[in-house]
Amino acid sequence: MELFVAGATARTAAAIVGVNKNTAQLFFHRVREVIAEKQDSTLVFEGEVEADESYFGGKRKGKRGRGAAGKVPVFGLLKRGGKVFAETISDVKGKTLVPIIKEKVVPDSIVYTYSLPSYNALDVSEFKHMRINHSKLFAEKHNHINGIENFWNQAKRHMRKFNGVPKKNFRLFLKECEWRFNFPSPKQQLDMLIKWIEANK
Numbered sequence: 341m342e343l344f345v346a347g348a349t350a351r352t353a354a355a356i357v358g359v360n361k362n363t364a365q366l367f368f369h370r371v372r373e374v375i376a377e378k379q380d381s382t383l384v385f386e387g388e389v390e391a392d393e394s395y396f397g398g399k400r401k402g403k404r405g406r407g408a409a410g411k412v413p414v415f416g417l418l419k420r421g422g423k424v425f426a427e428t429i430s431d432v433k434g435k436t437l438v439p440i441i442k443e444k445v446v447p448d449s450i451v452y453t454y455s456l457p458s459y460n461a462l463d464v465s466e467f468k469h470m471r472i473n474h475s476k477l478f479a480e481k482h483n484h485i486n487g488i489e490n491f492w493n494q495a496k497r498h499m500r501k502f503n504g505v506p507k508k509n510f511r512l513f514l515k516e517c518e519w520r521f522n523f524p525s526p527k528q529q530l531d532m533l534i535k536w537i538e539a540n541k
Contacts, residue, residue, distance in 0.1 A: 341371070341530060341533050341534065341537070342428055342530060343356060344371055344533070345529045345530045345533065346526070347498065347524050349501060349502060350364040350365040350367075350425060351364070351365075353368070356486055369441045369509070371533065371537070372509075372512035372513065372515070372516050373512060374390050374533075374536045374537065374540055375512075375515055375516050375519050375533075375536075376392075376511065376512050376515040376516075378519075378532075378536055379515050379518060379519060381454070383423065383425055383444070384444055384445065384446055385418075385419045385422075385423075385425070385444055385445045385446065385449065386419070386445070386446035386449045387419065387420070387449055387450070388419070388420040388449070388450045388452070389417055389418065389419055389420070389445050389449050389450065389451050389452070390417070390418045390420065390451075390452045390453075390484075390485040390486075390487050390488040391415075391416070391418075391437070391441055391451055391452065391453045391459070391485070391488070392415075392416055392453065392454065392485050392488040392489060393412035393413060393415045393416070393418050393429070393432045393437065393456070393458075394413075394414050394416070394492045395412065395413055395414070395416065396411060396412045396495075396496065396499065396510065396514075397410070397411050397412050397499075397504065397505065397507070397510070398412060399511075406523060410435070412428060412510050413428070413429050413430070413431060413432055413438075413508060414427065414428050414429060415427055415429045415432070415437055416491060416492070417440075417441070417444055417445065417486040418487045418491060418505055420487055423521075423522045424488065424491050424518055424521050424522060425444060425518065426491070426495070426514050426515070426517065427440070427511075427514070427517045428510060428511050432456065432458055432462065433458055434457070434458040434459065434461050436448075436458075437458050437459065438458070438459070438461045438462065438465075441462065441467070442465070444465075445467065447466035447467065448466065448467070448468070448469060449467055449468070450467070450468045451467045451468070451469055451470070452470045452471070452472070452483065452484065452485050453469070453470075453471050453472075453485065454471060454473070454485060455471050455472070455473045456470050459471065459537070467468070470483050471483075472484055472485060486513070491517075491521055492527035494517065494521060495514065495521075496512075498516075498517055498520070499513055499517070512533060
C-alpha cells in the first residue's frame with residue numbers, strides 16, 4: 341500500500357516486495373476498486389465551479405471532436421480552492437454534460453466553462469454562466485478554467501507511467517486520480533487505504 345500511495349507501478353512494487361507481478365497487479369486493482377467505491381457520490385459543489393471535458397488515451401493525437409478517435413471522454417467539476425469530481429462519459433453533448441452539472445452544482449453558483457456549444461443551455465439556467473474562448477485566450481482575469489485543466493494534466497501525467505490503461509479499467513484509474521487530488525497528503529492517503537482495506541477483509 342505504501343508503494344501504491346507513492347505512485348509505483350504494480351511491476352515495480354512486485355520487484356521491491358518480492359512477489360509475482362500478477363499478485364501485485366491484482367492487489368493494486370482491488371485497491372483501485374475500493375477507492376472508486378469509497379468516493380463520495382453525494383458530493384456537491386457551490387460558489388465558483390469550473391466545468392470541463394477532456395479525452396484520455398487513444399493512438400491518434402488531437403484535440404476535441406474528430407481528433408479524439410479512440411480516446412475516452414471524461415467530464416470534471418472543480419470547486420475553486422476545493423475538491424474535484426471526475427467521471428467517464430459517453431460523449432460531450434449538452435444532453436450529457438448539463439444534467440451532471442445540474443445534479444452536482446448548487447443553483448446560483450458561478451459555473452466557468454470554455455466556449456463549447458454543449459454548455460449553451462447554462463446561459464438560461466439557474467446558474468451564472470461564465471465562459472472563456474480558448475481560441476483567443478486562456479484566461480481573462482477571474483474568468484478561466486485553469487484549476488480543472490490542472491487536474492487533467494495531473495491525471496494524465498499519473499496514467500502515462502502505466503503505458504496505457506485498458507478501457508475496461510479506465511474509470512478505476514480516473515477515480516484514483518480524483519482521490520489523490522482531493523486528499524493530497526500521502527500520510528492521509530495511506531491511513532485511508534489501511535482503514536478501507538481492513539474493513540473489506
